[in-house]
Amino acid sequence: xxxxxxxxxxxxxxxxxDSAVPRPRKALCARCGAVLYQRHPHGLERTAALTAAALVxxxxxxAFPILSLELQGERTDATLAGAVSALWSQxxxxxAALVxxxxxxxxxxxxxxxxxxxxxLRFGLRAPQFGAVFQLLQFAQRWGMVEVFVLGSLVSxxxxxxxxxxxxxxxxxxxxxxxxxMAAIEANFDxxxxxxxxxxx
Amino acid sequence: xxxSAASLGLLSCHTCSLVSRAPAADAALCPRxxxxxHTRKPGSIGRTWAFLIAAMALYVPANALPxxxxxxxxxxxxxxxxxxxxxxxxxxxxxxxxxxxxxxxxVPLAKIIGLAVLLLSVQLGWRxxxxxxxxxxxLVESIGRWSMLDIxxxxxxxxxxxxxxxxxxxxxxxxxxxxxxxxxxxxxxTSFDPRLIWDPVKDPREQPATA
Numbered sequence: 001x002x003x004x005x006x007x008x009x010x011x012x013x014x015x016x017x018d019s020a021v022p023r024p025r026k027a028l029c030a031r032c033g034a035v036l037y038q039r040h041p042h043g044l045e046r047t048a049a050l051t052a053a054a055l056v057x058x059x060x061x062x063a064f065p066i067l068s069l070e071l072q073g074e075r076t077d078a079t080l081a082g083a084v085s086a087l088w089s090q091x092x093x094x095x096a097a098l099v100x101x102x103x104x105x106x107x108x109x110x111x112x113x114x115x116x117x118x119x120x121l122r123f124g125l126r127a128p129q130f131g132a133v134f135q136l137l138q139f140a141q142r143w144g145m146v147e148v149f150v151l152g153s154l155v156s157x158x159x160x161x162x163x164x165x166x167x168x169x170x171x172x173x174x175x176x177x178x179x180x181x182m183a184a185i186e187a188n189f190d191x192x193x194x195x196x197x198x199x200x201x
Numbered sequence: 202x203x204x205s206a207a208s209l210g211l212l213s214c215h216t217c218s219l220v221s222r223a224p225a226a227d228a229a230l231c232p233r234x235x236x237x238x239h240t241r242k243p244g245s246i247g248r249t250w251a252f253l254i255a256a257m258a259l260y261v262p263a264n265a266l267p268x269x270x271x272x273x274x275x276x277x278x279x280x281x282x283x284x285x286x287x288x289x290x291x292x293x294x295x296x297x298x299x300x301x302x303x304x305x306x307x308v309p310l311a312k313i314i315g316l317a318v319l320l321l322s323v324q325l326g327w328r329x330x331x332x333x334x335x336x337x338x339x340l341v342e343s344i345g346r347w348s349m350l351d352i353x354x355x356x357x358x359x360x361x362x363x364x365x366x367x368x369x370x371x372x373x374x375x376x377x378x379x380x381x382x383x384x385x386x387x388x389x390x391t392s393f394d395p396r397l398i399w400d401p402v403k404d405p406r407e408q409p410a411t412a
Contacts (some may be wrong), residue, residue, distance in 0.1 A: 006220040008206035009212035011335060012399040015206045015220070031203075032335040032399065069361045078360040086360040092372045098380045099356050102349060131234035135216055142391065144348050151300070152353025158297055159289070159354070160361065197219040199233055 009034055043190040044197070048118040050185045054111050057178040062104065063129050065169035069160060079171065080104060081150075106144035108181070113137035114185070117194065126201050141186070147179045153201075205399065242394040246320060252389035253316050256382050260309060263379035269355055273368035281375060282306065282351060304350040304377070312348075312386045315341040316393060323397045331398055337394045346392055348383045352376060381398050 005018040011034035027036040040046065050077050065077035080103055087096035120127040127133065153172050160166040206213055206220060213220045216236040223229070229238045267279035280288065282305050289298040315337050322334060355372050362370040 006206075006209065007218070008220050010213070010215075010218065011338070011395040012209055012331075013205040013396040014211070014399070015204055015209060015211065032332060032395075034335070034339070036381070067357060067361055076361050076363075078357055083356040083360040086363055087356055087372060090359065090371050092376060095352060095356070095372060095376050095380050097351075098384065099352065103353070131216060131231075131236055134234065135236065138216070142387070145349050147351050148346055148349045151304075151347075152350050153357060154296060155300060155350065156354050156357040156361075158294065159358065162292065162294070164359075192218065195219070195233065 007036055037190060037192045039190055040188050043188045044118060044193055046188040047114060048057045050181050051111055051114045052167060054178055054181045057174050058108060058111060061174035061178055064171040066171040067157060068167040068169055069201045071163040087143060100125050102143055102145040106140045107146050110140035110144050114142060121197060124201060130198060146182055150175050150179045157188060181201055209241050214238060219328050239397060241284060245392055245394040246340060248392040249305055249320055249389050252385045252392060256385035256389060257313055259378045259381045263375050263382050266375040267373035268375040268379060270371040271368065271371050278312050301351065304347045308344050308348045309382055309386060312341050312345055316389050328401045334398045335395060342390050345387045
C-alpha cells in the first residue's frame with residue numbers, strides 16, 4: 001500500500017486506508033467519529049479567493065468604529081485598537097494583550113499564513129518555510145476568535161442600548177462578514193490536498 | 202485492519218498527518234514536512250494537570266472579584282460576573298443574561314470538570330465508554346473559545362464609556378483572572394492527547410465491532 005494513502009486518526013490513532021474511506025465531503029474516523037479530512041473540488045482555489053476577501057474585510061474592520069455612543073451631544077467611537085489601548089491605559093496590560101492577540105494578531109496571522117502558503121502554489125512553487133508557516137496556521141486557527149468577538153460586540157451593543165443612543169459602526173458589519181468568510185475558509189480548506197500537492201512539486 | 206498506528210510501529214505527523222515508520226530514537230523528523238514526530242504528545246497528562254490546576258485556582262478570584270467597576274453621578278457599583286448576569290436578568294434582558302451565563306460560568310466549569318474526568322479516566326485506565334469520552338474531548342475543545350466573550354464585552358464597554366463625562370467604566374481585577382482561566386483551560390485542552398483514551402484497547406478483538 002502506498003504510504004500516502006495511509007491515515008491515522010488524529011484523535012484515536014486508528015490506522016485507516018484512504019481508499020477505504022468513501023469520498024463524501026467529509027471523511028469521519030470509523031472508530032471515534034473525528035473528522036479525518038474534508039474534500040472539495042477546487043477547495044484550495046476557493047480558500048485562496050476567500051482569503052483575499054477576508055483580508056479586505058479585516059482591514060475595514062480594524063479601520064472603522066465598531067460602536068458609537070451618543071450621550072448628550074457627546075459622541076464616542078470604539079474601534080478595536082481603541083479598546084486595546086483603553087485597557088492598556090487602565091493598567092490592564094495583560095488583558096489588553098489578550099484582546100490584541102485573539103482579535104487582531106491571530107486572525108491576521110491565519111490569513112497571512114494562508115496567503116503565504118497558497119499564492120506561490122498557484123505558480124507551482126513551494127513557499128519558503130512551508131512547514132513552519134503551516135504550524136503557525138494551525139496555531140492561529142486555534143487562537144483567533146473573530147466569531148466570539150462578533151458575539152461580544154452584539155452583547156455590548158444590546159447592553160449599551162439600555163443606557164444611551166448606540167449605533168453599530170461599519171466595523172461591526174465588516175467583522176460579521178469576516179466571521180462568515182473565515183467560516184467558509186475553514187469549510188473549504190483541505191490540508192491533506194495542500195500537502196499532497198506540495199509534495200508532488 | 203483495526204489497529205492503532207502506534208501498535209504497528211507507525212506514527213503520524215501532527216503537522217502534515219503523513220504516516221511514517223517510527224524510528225528507534227524518539228527525536229525523529231517527519232520526512233515530508235520536517236516537524237518533530239511523537240507517538241503521543243510528550244508529557245501530556247502532567248502538562249494538562251498543571252494547566253488545569255492553575256485554571257481551577259484562578260477560577261475562584263475570577264468569580265469572586267469584580268470584573269467591571271462603574272461609577273457615575275448616581276454612585277458607583279462593582280460588578281462580579283454573576284452580579285452582572287443577575288442585573289441583566291432583572292433588567293428584562295433574559296436572553297443576554299443567558300448568553301453571558303453560558304459563556305462565562307457554564308463553559309469554564311464544563312471545561313474544567315470535563316478535562317478532569319478525561320484525565321482521571323486515562324490515568325485509571327478505563328476501558329469503556331471510549332466513544333463517549335472522545336465526544337466529551339471534542340466538546341471541551343470546541344466550546345473553550347466562547348468564554349472569551351466577557352473579556353471582549355468589558356473591553357468594548359470600557360472604551361465606549363470611558364470618555365463620557367457622566368460615567369466611567371473600568372475593568373476590574375477579575376478580568377485578569379478570568380482571561381487567565383480562558384487561556385489556561387485552552388492550553389490544558391491542547392496538551393491533552395485524546396489518543397490516550399483509546400490506548401488501553403490493545404487487542405483488536407476487544408474492540409466493539411464497528412457498526
